[in-house]
Amino acid sequence: MGSFFKLVWRVVKLAVIVFVVASLSGVLLYRFVNPPFTWLMVQRGFERKGRGLDWKVDKKWVSFNNIADPMKRAAIAAEDQTFLENHGFDFHAIQKAIIKNQKSKKLIGGSTISQQTAKNVFLYPGRSFVRKGFEAWFTVLIETFWSKKRIMEVYLNVIEMGDGIYGIEAASQAYFHKPAANLTNRQAAAIAVIFPSPLKWSATHPTKYLKRRQYLIRANMRRMGPLDF
Structure with a gap:
């Protein structure tokens, strides 16, 4: 034995x-x-095939310098306002998420941009405490070995932004018919606001709720100082 x-x-x-x-x-x-694909892209592709649709992965990598400053500001304003100061975790947001999870059967994340990047690039889609543990591990690694500039670049190039649309260049072309380098404050906020649910929400046909969120995002963008990457 x-x-x-x-x-x-x-x-x-x-x-x-x-x-x-x-x-x-x-x-x-x-x-x-640059990561060539994510597991979410593969899953979504099979989901489309299951619905009788063509496989679709619309993406084009663009460098950090070819992403408009308003888009970087909008991402931070919408998803992680302490991104440049934190070390991958926003413990205040995590505490709030824990409280909400105690009252709800649905697991709420409270994830930073670094955590979302770790999840998108290295992990399978899903919500569980085990996967959250792996997410934390990869977050520590990318915060240690990548710069904030690299984290933001990867984040904005792999995030899902619509049905078969991944990354800011594909989203900018699909929604506003222009390169990501030329996005305005309003357009960047319109894209950032759909990050939590890109398959249900539209950057070009926002609901009243999304319009209010866009207003708040633009207000937060105006309050930001220079982005010190």
Whole structure:
């Protein structure tokens, strides 16, 4: 019986070592190489095929410098106002999420841009406490080995922004027929406001709720100082 537990312990240790090495290697690789796809893109593609539609992954990578400043400001204003100051976690937002989760069966995240980037690039879609644990691990890694500039660049290039639309360049062309480098404050806020639910909400046909959210996002953008990446 003792030998069995020793074997199990060796297997567990080996699995942990393999996971740590693989995850660290992936993070270091994507510090320099742009992620070619995400697991969400693959899942959405199969979902479209299941509905009898063509496979669609509309994306085009653009560098950080070719993304308009208003879009970076809108993303921070909408999703993570402490992005440039925090180290990957907003503990105030996490505390609020924990309180809400105690009152609701639906798991609420309170995720920062770094956490969302870690989730989008390295993890499978879904909501569970186990996946949240992996998300935290990858968040620590990208905050350690990537710059905030790289995190924002990757975030805005892989995030889902519509049915089969991924990344800010594809979204900018689809919604406003212009490159991401030329987005205005209003257009950037219109795109940022749909981040939480891009398959249900529209950047060009907002509901009253989304219009109010756009107003708040633009107000937060005006209050920001220079973005010190």
